Structure formats: C-alpha cells, structure tokens
Amino acid sequence: EAQVTQNPRYLITVTGKKLTVTCSQNMNHEYMSWYRQDPGLGLRQIYYSMNVEVTDKGDVPEGYKVSRKEKRNFPLILESPSPNQTSLYFCASSFSSGRNNEQFFGPGTRLTVL
Amino acid sequence: AQSVAQPEDQVNVAEGNPLTVKCTYSVSGNPYLFWYVQYPNRGLQFLLKYITGDNLVKGSYGFEAEFNKSQTSFHLKKPSALVSDSALYFCAVRPDRGSTLGRLYFGRGTQLTVWP
Numbered sequence: 252e253a254q255v256t257q258n259p260r261y262l263i264t265v266t267g268k269k270l271t272v273t274c275s276q277n278m279n280h281e282y283m284s285w286y287r288q289d290p291g292l293g294l295r296q297i298y299y300s301m302n303v304e305v306t307d308k309g310d311v312p313e314g315y316k317v318s319r320k321e322k323r324n325f326p327l328i329l330e331s332p333s334p335n336q337t338s339l340y341f342c343a344s345s346f347s348s349g350r351n352n353e354q355f356f357g358p359g360t361r362l363t364v365l
Numbered sequence: 366a367q368s369v370a371q372p373e374d375q376v377n378v379a380e381g382n383p384l385t386v387k388c389t390y391s392v393s394g395n396p397y398l399f400w401y402v403q404y405p406n407r408g409l410q411f412l413l414k415y416i417t418g419d420n421l422v423k424g425s426y427g428f429e430a431e432f433n434k435s436q437t438s439f440h441l442k443k444p445s446a447l448v449s450d451s452a453l454y455f456c457a458v459r460p461d462r463g464s465t466l467g468r469l470y471f472g473r474g475t476q477l478t479v480w481p
Contacts, residue, residue: 293473356408
C-alpha cells in the first residue's frame with residue numbers, strides 16, 4: 252500500500268531533550284515536506300526537500316533540522332525542544348515539486364513539550 | 366506574498382442541502398489550486414485540484430470546485446451534503462514562479478459540520 256508513515260504518533264517530552272520524528276514514504280517520491288498544524292493557523296511549512304541531499308527552509312524553520320540522506324526518509328530533528336513547539340506535525344510527499352502534483356500526507360505526530 | 370484565505374472558520378449545513386466552503390488566494394502568476402480534507406485524528410487527504418482548462422473541477426466524494434480568475438477564488442461545493450462530510454477542509458495554492466516554486470501554501474481551514 253502506498254503510504255507515508257510517521258513515528259512516533261504521540262510524544263510527550265521535556266524542554267531541551269533532543270528528539271527525532273521519522274518520516275518514510277514508499278512511493279519513490281522526490282519531494283518531501285514537514286508541516287506543523289496549530290489551531291487557527293492552518294498548516295505551516297517547516298522544511299522541504301526537492302530530492303536527496305537537497306533541503307530548504309519553509310516558513311517556520313527555527314528550532315528544527317532535517318536531513319535527506321535517502322530518497323524515502325525525511326526525519327525531523329528538534330535539537331532542544333521548547334514548549335512553543337508543542338503542535339501536530341505532518342510529513343508529506345509528492346512525485347516531484349511540479350505544480351500539478353498533489354501531496355500525500357502521513358497520519359501526523361502529536362508532540363507535547365513540557 | 367503568497368496567501369490563501371478561508372473566510373469562514375465554520376460552516377454548518379443540514380444533510381441533503383448544498384454546501385459551499387469558500388477560498389480566495391493571492392499569488393504571483395497563475396496558480397495551481399488544491400482542496401484537502403482532514404478527518405479527526407487523520408492526515409490530510411487530497412480532494413481535487415485545478416491546473417488549467419475547465420473552471421469547474423470534479424473531485425472525490427462528489428465534491429467539486431469552481432475556479433474564478435477574476436475573483437481569485439476557488440470555492441468548494443457539493444450539491445447534497447452528507448453527515449459523513451463533516452471534517453476540516455483546507456484550500457492550498459502553489460505559485461508558478463519565483464523562489465517559492467514548488468511550495469504549497471495552506472489556508473487556515475474551515476470546519477464543516479453537517480447535521481442530520
């Protein structure tokens with residue numbers, strides 16, 4: 252089954268404790284992206300990747316890191332999480348960055364930083 | 366700057382009645398427009414998209430959307446709402462030029478509630 256998977260689905264952590272949220276897709280997609288969803292703000296892009304070893308900042312990259320060493324994986328790293336990073340995170344992928352390509356979304360990771 | 370506006374946070378309709386979820390956009394050049402739906406505790410699912418051609422686009426689950434270039438709008442519609450349509454709906458736009466090529470911009474979402 253074609254899908255985007257994220258792990259963990261739920262995570263409660265404390266300020267400053269490094270964490271990684273994994274994202275993997277099995278559709279051989281070139282383009283991958285991370286979003287955060289906050290009430291009243293919709294989805295905001297954190298980082299995106301056009302292909303392996305090609306990443307760039309989205310609208311809200313502060314406090315996050317990403318890497319794209321393999322085509323299928325695009326982990327999101329929070330080196331020193333803070334409470335304002337409490338949010339619902341979605342990973343998404345599409346065949347390419349071409350404008351007509353819809354994005355496929357993972358199930359989401361709900362992160363709480365205490 | 367690229368932006369998408371969904372002017373209504375909530376839309377409530379009775380089952381069987383037509384529904385409209387509004388979306389307007391501001392983007393440089395010609396936009397590609399998308400609608401996504403999010404059911405509780407789920408990721409976003411693609412509904413439909415406008416690329417070019419016919420201004421009326423048909424998508425999944427009986428939804429359609431009308432592109433209006435002069436009004437810069439892309440409203441989502443369905444002739445007869447179902448209770449199961451209740452969800453959070455997002456409009457999104459992709460610009461066709463500039464440094465933001467390839468990126469997707471989302472509206473803040475509209476919560477649709479269809480009551481029996």
